[in-house]
Amino acid sequence: MRPLVLASILLLAGCSGSRIAGLSLPASSTAARACGAGTVRVLGTSRVAFAAAAPRGAVAYTTPGGRRLARFGPKNVNRYPTVFEVLGERLDSSCRATWYRVQLPIRPNGAAGWVRAADVVLHPVRTRIVVDLARRTLTLYRSGRVLIRTAVAVGAPATPTPTGHYYVNQRLVPAEPNGPYGPAALGVSAYSNVLTGWAQGGPIGIHGTNEPWSIGRAVSNGCIRVPNATLARVFALADAGTPVTIDA
Numbered sequence: 001m002r003p004l005v006l007a008s009i010l011l012l013a014g015c016s017g018s019r020i021a022g023l024s025l026p027a028s029s030t031a032a033r034a035c036g037a038g039t040v041r042v043l044g045t046s047r048v049a050f051a052a053a054a055p056r057g058a059v060a061y062t063t064p065g066g067r068r069l070a071r072f073g074p075k076n077v078n079r080y081p082t083v084f085e086v087l088g089e090r091l092d093s094s095c096r097a098t099w100y101r102v103q104l105p106i107r108p109n110g111a112a113g114w115v116r117a118a119d120v121v122l123h124p125v126r127t128r129i130v131v132d133l134a135r136r137t138l139t140l141y142r143s144g145r146v147l148i149r150t151a152v153a154v155g156a157p158a159t160p161t162p163t164g165h166y167y168v169n170q171r172l173v174p175a176e177p178n179g180p181y182g183p184a185a186l187g188v189s190a191y192s193n194v195l196t197g198w199a200q201g202g203p204i205g206i207h208g209t210n211e212p213w214s215i216g217r218a219v220s221n222g223c224i225r226v227p228n229a230t231l232a233r234v235f236a237l238a239d240a241g242t243p244v245t246i247d248a
Contacts, residue, residue: 051241060113085167182208
C-alpha cells in the first residue's frame with residue numbers, strides 16, 4: 001500500500017473466500033486435498049507473511065461468528081487503508097478459507113480476532129523487521145535475507161518500547177521531512193504501556209529523527225528512531241502488513 005501524506009502526522013508515542021493478490025496459497029486453494037470443515041492452521045512463515053486489506057471495512061470477532069470484538073472502517077483515524085497481519089485461517093471442507101485470524105491494531109498489545117474471508121483481500125509480504133532493544137538495533141529481512149541492519153534509539157526507562165510481535169499497520173509521510181519524525185514513519189500496531197493518555201492511545205512507530213545524537217540511546221517516548229537516510233530505505237522496503245518483532 002502506498003504511504004499517506006499528512007499535513008500533521010499522527011502523534012506517535014515518541015514521537016468472498018480466499019482472495020490473494022500476487023500469490024496463491026497451498027492447500028486452501030487446492031480442492032484436490034480434503035479438509036475437515038473447521039480446520040484451523042497457521043498462515044505464513046519467516047520468509048513470507050500475509051497482510052489482509054479490508055477495502056470495505058471489517059468486523060473482528062473473538063471466535064468465528066462469535067462475540068464482536070471491534071469494527072474497522074475502510075480507513076483508520078489517519079485516513080490510511082485498514083490492514084491486518086494474518087496469523088491463521090479456518091477452512092471449509094473444500095480447503096477454502098472462510099475466516100482469517102488476524103492481529104489487530106488496538107489495545108491490548110498483540111490483540112487478535114477473526115474476520116470473514118469475504119471481507120478482506122490477502123497480499124504476500126516478504127519483509128520482516130526485528131528490533132533488539134538491548135543492542136538498540138533494527139534489522140530488516142526480505143525473504144529471510146538481511147537487507148538492512150542499523151543502530152536505533154529506543155524508549156527511555158520511564159517510557160519503554162513495548163516488546164512483542166506486531167506489524168506495520170500504516171505508512172505515513174510528514175509534511176516536514178526535517179521535523180521530529182524525519183522523512184517518513186511506519187506506524188506499528190503497538191501502544192505505549194505507560195503513555196495511555198496520549199492522542200490516539202499512545203501508538204508506537206518506527207520513524208526518522210531531527211536529533212541524530214539520540215541514535216544508539218534509550219531516550220524516546222517508546223518509538224524507534226532510525227537515522228533519516230536509513231529510515232528512507234526501510235520505508236521503501238517495508239509494506240503495510242510487515243511483521244515487526246520487538247525483543248528485550
